[in-house]
Amino acid sequence: MLDLGALSNCFSNSACLVTQSATGVIIGMLLFLVASGVTLIFGVLHVVNFAHGAFYMIGAYVAYSTYGVTGNYYVAVLVGTIAAAIVGVLFERSAISRVYKENLLMQLLVCYAFVLICDDAVKIIWGSEYLAMGVPDEFRVRPWRIAGGVVPPFYLFLAGTALMVAVLSLILIRYSRFGKIVRAAAANPTMVSVLGIRVPIYFATLFGLGCGLAGMAGALAAPVRSLTPGMGLSILIESFIVTVIGGMGSIPGALLAALLLGFTRAFGSLGFPLFVDGAMFLMMVVILVFRPQGLLGERAGR
Amino acid sequence: MKTTKQNGLSRRDFMVAAGAAGVTTLASPTVLRAAGSPIKIGMPTILSGRVAILGETASVGAKMAVDAFNAAGGIDGRMVELVIRDSKGKPDEAAKVTRDLLSSDGCAFILNGEASGGTFAVHEVVRDTKTYCMHTISETSSLTADPANRAPWVFRSARQGIHDAISGGLYAANLAKAGATRWATCSPDYAYGRSTTSEFMEFLAVFAPEVKLVGETWPKIFQPDYTENITNLLNVAPDALYSCLWGGDLVAFFDQASLYGLFDQFQTVAVNMGDVPVLEAIKNLPGGIHSGNRYHKDIPDVEANENWNTEFRKSGQLPTNWAWQTYTGAQFVLNALKDTGGDTDYQKLADATRGRTIDSPFGVNGTVTMREADNTLVDYAIGYGQTVPQPPYLTGFEPTAWDVIVDYETDWKKRNSFL
Numbered sequence: 001m002l003d004l005g006a007l008s009n010c011f012s013n014s015a016c017l018v019t020q021s022a023t024g025v026i027i028g029m030l031l032f033l034v035a036s037g038v039t040l041i042f043g044v045l046h047v048v049n050f051a052h053g054a055f056y057m058i059g060a061y062v063a064y065s066t067y068g069v070t071g072n073y074y075v076a077v078l079v080g081t082i083a084a085a086i087v088g089v090l091f092e093r094s095a096i097s098r099v100y101k102e103n104l105l106m107q108l109l110v111c112y113a114f115v116l117i118c119d120d121a122v123k124i125i126w127g128s129e130y131l132a133m134g135v136p137d138e139f140r141v142r143p144w145r146i147a148g149g150v151v152p153p154f155y156l157f158l159a160g161t162a163l164m165v166a167v168l169s170l171i172l173i174r175y176s177r178f179g180k181i182v183r184a185a186a187a188n189p190t191m192v193s194v195l196g197i198r199v200p201i202y203f204a205t206l207f208g209l210g211c212g213l214a215g216m217a218g219a220l221a222a223p224v225r226s227l228t229p230g231m232g233l234s235i236l237i238e239s240f241i242v243t244v245i246g247g248m249g250s251i252p253g254a255l256l257a258a259l260l261l262g263f264t265r266a267f268g269s270l271g272f273p274l275f276v277d278g279a280m281f282l283m284m285v286v287i288l289v290f291r292p293q294g295l296l297g298e299r300a301g302r
Numbered sequence: 303m304k305t306t307k308q309n310g311l312s313r314r315d316f317m318v319a320a321g322a323a324g325v326t327t328l329a330s331p332t333v334l335r336a337a338g339s340p341i342k343i344g345m346p347t348i349l350s351g352r353v354a355i356l357g358e359t360a361s362v363g364a365k366m367a368v369d370a371f372n373a374a375g376g377i378d379g380r381m382v383e384l385v386i387r388d389s390k391g392k393p394d395e396a397a398k399v400t401r402d403l404l405s406s407d408g409c410a411f412i413l414n415g416e417a418s419g420g421t422f423a424v425h426e427v428v429r430d431t432k433t434y435c436m437h438t439i440s441e442t443s444s445l446t447a448d449p450a451n452r453a454p455w456v457f458r459s460a461r462q463g464i465h466d467a468i469s470g471g472l473y474a475a476n477l478a479k480a481g482a483t484r485w486a487t488c489s490p491d492y493a494y495g496r497s498t499t500s501e502f503m504e505f506l507a508v509f510a511p512e513v514k515l516v517g518e519t520w521p522k523i524f525q526p527d528y529t530e531n532i533t534n535l536l537n538v539a540p541d542a543l544y545s546c547l548w549g550g551d552l553v554a555f556f557d558q559a560s561l562y563g564l565f566d567q568f569q570t571v572a573v574n575m576g577d578v579p580v581l582e583a584i585k586n587l588p589g590g591i592h593s594g595n596r597y598h599k600d601i602p603d604v605e606a607n608e609n610w611n612t613e614f615r616k617s618g619q620l621p622t623n624w625a626w627q628t629y630t631g632a633q634f635v636l637n638a639l640k641d642t643g644g645d646t647d648y649q650k651l652a653d654a655t656r657g658r659t660i661d662s663p664f665g666v667n668g669t670v671t672m673r674e675a676d677n678t679l680v681d682y683a684i685g686y687g688q689t690v691p692q693p694p695y696l697t698g699f700e701p702t703a704w705d706v707i708v709d710y711e712t713d714w715k716k717r718n719s720f721l
Contacts (some may be wrong), residue, residue, distance in 0.1 A: 131553075150563070226551070
């Protein structure tokens with residue numbers, strides 16, 4: 001099961017080291033991209049959005065159709081993001097806002113119902129066949145060779161975008177007026193509404209933002225992931241592992257955890273190929289036992 | 303003024319006569335059956351989630367066969383009805399749905415459209431309840447090859463992993479002889495992926511003993527990101543790659559691997575590449591990928607197959623391997639039903655199915671046979687070809703002769719103590 005020879009060979013070979021390190025960063029950044037929405041919503045609203053995968057799917061499918069019409073990948077990503085955000089706001093207003101104070105089970109039930117409805121809606125609109133957007137022409141180039149290692153430019157673009165999302169989300173929540181209000185509203189909604197601020201609008205906007213991020217992840221990755229009804233489920237578990245390890249609600253924590261998992265997958269696939277998933281879950285267990293608040297999570301009283 | 307009485311037939315007389323005639327007609331055995339309730343066939347399959355396409359195309363295949371049967375008059379006017387239920391791809395649900403189909407829906411027997419996991423669950427139910435059953439999807443060889451799993455009233459109309467392994471092994475041995483001796487594999491990490499890959503490598507070693515396995519990577523089923531598997535293969539740098547990834551997973555793997563220029567570096571044998579929805583989904587399909595035929599309108603290149611393809615596409619779905627297999631399974635079942643005159647006794651239906659040969663658009667000589675020895679389908683078109691970026695997407699098809707397959711299959715069964 002253990003192949004430490006392959007691992008040490010890789011460390012002594014620059015081509016392998018570059019390829020696997022780049023792989024670690026790429027997997028990590030893609031993981032962060034899909035997990036950032038869960039973290040954002042939980043960090044502020046303390047709601048676990050189990051329907052996160054459905055928004056990822058909506059973003060991917062809308063981007064697919066938009067790309068078919070416009071032929072422009074960036075427009076497709078934008079429209080996919082906006083569509084997921086709009087559906088997110090509608091979902092928050094019509095369903096989630098009614099269960100903010102209910103127990104976790106009720107929230108889970110509402111989200112699960114929404115996931116099932118979305119899966120069937122996608123099946124009705126787009127059919128049950130696998131769809132593939134195809135890599136946009138501008139990225140259909142030979143991979144770059146760096147010190148003998150292989151790095152595809154499309155993945156560098158995705159990783160760069162994910163980093164930008166991390167920075168912007170952090171600024172938005174920590175330093176912007178919107179972030180301050182919505183955090184205050186989450187802590188004490190009555191007090192904030194007394195100040196004349198319409199709390200539900202802020203909650204809905206933040207929820208929509210989180211869903212928009214999921215949609216953006218789906219749209220960005222659509223060229224290299226097959227689109228099928230139910231595709232959201234595949235990213236949901238990884239999103240939660242990232243969120244738990246990083247610290248529920250911590251954006252820098254999610255970024256760190258995603259990179260950690262990315263490197264575990266990249267080098268684990270050489271050194272312990274049969275235990276890569278096991279290693280990820282083991283990390284989660286260790287974190288939950290020894291640092292339940294996560295790597296960068298705050299030991300919150302609530 | 304004339305009255306009806308003057309004609310010798312009053313309205314009352316007419317009603318009595320009509321009633322009597324009606325009762326007499328209804329009392330005749332033929333019409334009794336015709337007016338009787340239809341014979342229900344239960345079909346558990348996957349209609350939701352990521353592999354909904356499996357159940358949807360299998361359902362279209364089954365309906366095509368049943369509709370044609372009913373349009374031709376059914377069994378002396380008695381119709382057949384298909385009752386299709388969603389198992390969501392979960393084995394426990396598949397078992398429950400099967401029991402419900404038999405006990406609550408009144409189905410006489412089962413046309414099982416489940417993938418391998420669910421099929422073994424359904425298999426236990428039909429063995430327990432002594433229900434006639436046709437498995438139409440599962441390709442796992444042990445389902446019918448292993449005597450421990452066998453029941454005389456249960457059949458399989460699907461292709462079989464071991465047949466593909468022999469056909470693929472023979473084909474791949476030519477690549478090995480041309481210099482591709484270092485092989486790596488990348489297949490889904492569950493029963494189907496593991497057994498199919500090991501069977502393929504086993505036969506490749508039989509036909510080309512110089513082949514060495516230098517690397518293997520096992521992505522999870524429905525894994526969204528294959529980057530680590532792809533870069534692992536890049537590091538191993540084999541001469542050739544074997545993969546039995548399928549469906550949406552294969553589409554995603556190909557798109558991601560293309561970013562790394564993987565297919566410029568070595569030969570690839572992807573047995574499930576030849577599925578029409580996969581071929582049509584992949585944008586810029588790389589040429590020169592070696593694949594099994596799965597379903598293809600030109601394999602075999604006969605008019606009946608072309609017509610079936612045209613008819614199937616009217617449903618709005620693309621024809622799949624699952625579709626022709628389920629269509630074929632339904633044909634066997636309906637033929638057996640016709641023979642028994644609508645009697646649904648499991649032993650009579652099994653006797654009418656075992657060893658039977660039927661005309662088929664998918665058979666190598668225009669027919670396929672339900673082999674008597676192990677209740678499994680043989681003589682369907684099987685072989686390998688290479689992809690081309692434009693339709694028909696698969697060319698240079700090299701069929702494998704069935705006498706060769708059967709010889710090696712018999713050896714394999716002996717090695718595994720199945721005989």
